[in-house]
Amino acid sequence: MTSVSIKDLSLEFGAVSVLKDLNLDVGDGEFLVLLGPSGCGKSTLLNCIAGLLDITDGQIFIKGKNVTWEEPKDRGIGMVFQSYALYPQMSVRGNLTFGLKNAGVPRDEIARRIERAANILQIEPLLDRRPGQLSGGQRQRVAIGRALVRDVDVFLFDEPLSNLDAKLRSELRVEIKRLHQQLANTMIYVTHDQIEALTLADRIAVMKGGLIQQLDEPLTIYNRPRNLFVASFIGSPA
């Protein structure tokens, strides 16, 4: 079963073509990493899936439904950005609750979901603090929690760890992996970090210039890069 399916997707900003007739199928429960250098179109592709950008051409399906013209909130996706994008004046609990209240989720259901997310992410002791009182790693956990409480089918991550120091980055990498094993939902994860891609992914899509250069399992990408760009970017042995 396919979870996210992208057909002949093109996106232009004015005269600049950023995504070029791109096709991609992400399996149900798969952890797919979009890997490539800065400017290759990773965030643009993720934002198209999320519905935050109007595409120039093509179609996007989520769980078999054509969502090309659906509002972001109706796509069954949750997104975690590089910057934490938390509301500074609200408590952690307030940040987690906010979108749910607007969506009309009943109060006891909200409490249940927050308890579950806080437990999974180990942020129970932080629920009454404000973002300003948290470390970078704790804030990013809360940002993941905000996607988690929405009970979505598909998680989209845009370089969620790139603002953190190396030690926190490797800690949270392990947690994201555990989260995926526990939830078993589909995750599409953008990074320019080869180690992150190789350790997290079921499959890696290596991108360059708005095109997917190779889509394979990490070991295949590493051992059998399709071209010189993939080989040099992933750091394969010569």
Ligand code: ADP
């Ligand atoms: P990545 O996330 O891989 O670093 P992006 O998807 O952010 O790359 O950007 C891909 C290309 O699109 C870049 O060349 C960037 O300059 C361009 N771009 C991104 N957003 C816009 C925009 N709003 N208007 C014009 N060009 C943009």
Ligand code: MG
């Ligand atoms: Mg980006």
